Amino acid sequence: MRRRSLLAASALPFATPAALAQGGDFPSRAVSMVVAFPPGGQADVVARPVAAALERHWRQPVPVVNRPGASGELGNASVARAAPDGYTLLMALSSLAVLPEAARLFGRAPAYELDQLAPIALFTADPTVLVVPALSPWRTLEEFVAAAKARPGSISYSSAGNYSALHVPMAMLATAAGLDMLHVPFQGGGPALTALLAGQVQALSSGPGPAAPHIRDGKLRPLACWGAKRLPEFPEVPTLIERGFPEAEYYIWTGVFAPAATPAPVREALRAAMAAAAADPELRRAVSASGNTLDHRDGEAFAAFFRNDSARLARAVQRIGKVE
Known part of the structure; x- marks a missing residue:
């Protein structure tokens, strides 16, 4: 009995993060949030208060890692290929769905496919x-x-x-x-x-x-x-739709994704943490002060939103055609 206990104890340091997470210890260390653009853009503006709220909830560091390049393709692909243990997340923009379609338009193999990433939680969905x-x-x-x-x-x-x-x-x-x-x-x-x-x-x-x-x-x-209705922050600004351009509707949304193979218990733990972050008063104040509207959705609600928007954006890319 004592020998088996010692063996089990000695194995703990070598347990995978995913295994530990399934045991209820997630997260036991820092969780990185990748932003596929330089600081100062929409994804970065939302990622920082979300990361701060997660740090308060988890009591673990959540560094925002800016990984720009190729219109966001490099950062997105880095998370798609990351270890599926919940410790590398992506704060993505709506362009996440556009870039693989654009690559195919040019006859290139996409750097990542959408099924390599699992939607965890939507935070904002505002028109540009x-x-x-x-x-x-x-x-x-x-x-x-x-x-x-x-x-x-x-x-x-x-x-x-x-x-x-x-x-x-x-x-x-x-x-x-x-x-x-x-x-x-x-x-x-x-x-x-x-x-x-x-x-x-x-x-x-x-x-x-x-x-x-x-x-x-x-x-x-x-x-x-570019919205179907005017922004609450700028009610005097008209929409393109009301000015006679019904096809010009676009939302720059921000949402958190994990590698698709992330175990279900870890994804559930991530969703619960994102819900807690969305309810955090400091995050709500920061999002409002930044000019964005908090629109938290997770589970099937976010998955359905992502599917529908991805299909709409794929059609938009086909209409735009090749851009050199």
Whole structure:
């Protein structure tokens, strides 16, 4: 009996994290939250208060790891290939569903497939906002569209990269309105916003969170949003749908994913922790202050949302076609 007890004790240090997690000890160490973009973009803005709330709940570190590159493809793929033990998570944007479809459009093998990632919890799902510098000559969407039509190729806009969550909505508008604009891709939403503020480009489809402080400070002017209804934060800003572009509907959502092979008990523990984080008063204040709307969903509710949005975005990519 004593020998068997000693053997069992000596085996504990070599137990896998997943095995320990199934025993109810998850997490027993730091849990990394990967953001596939540089700091300052929509995913980063949401990931940081979520990570802080999880740290309070778990009493374990939850570092946010920015891993930018290839419009988010590199960071997304790194989590898809990570050990399925719950210790590496992804705070993804809606572009997660777009990038594999875009790769196939060009005849390339995708860096990851959607079935390699398991949806855990949705946190926000806001429409992007068309913003221009406050000193620009355009005060309405109609003026912006008229200028783009009058001078094809002359109006530039930044994005987080080809087929990113900031590029697709602008491509939708260009297709719907028959516009020819100059696309200037960056490695993330933060750099794309910085370029707009610095006057390097003239427009941006931004997540509401990163843009909100600059709108309030009078540095940026919102012209329209891509939602089915107006944003509560900016009720005076019209939707593209109500301005005559019914196809231009897009939501930049943020959600947490784990590698698909993560054991069910670990996924359940993660979902419970995300629900606790979503109820955290400090997280709620931080999300609201950032200009986003908390929209927590998990389980089948998030899975169904992800399936439906992925299918809609795949059709949008086909309409946009190849973007070099």
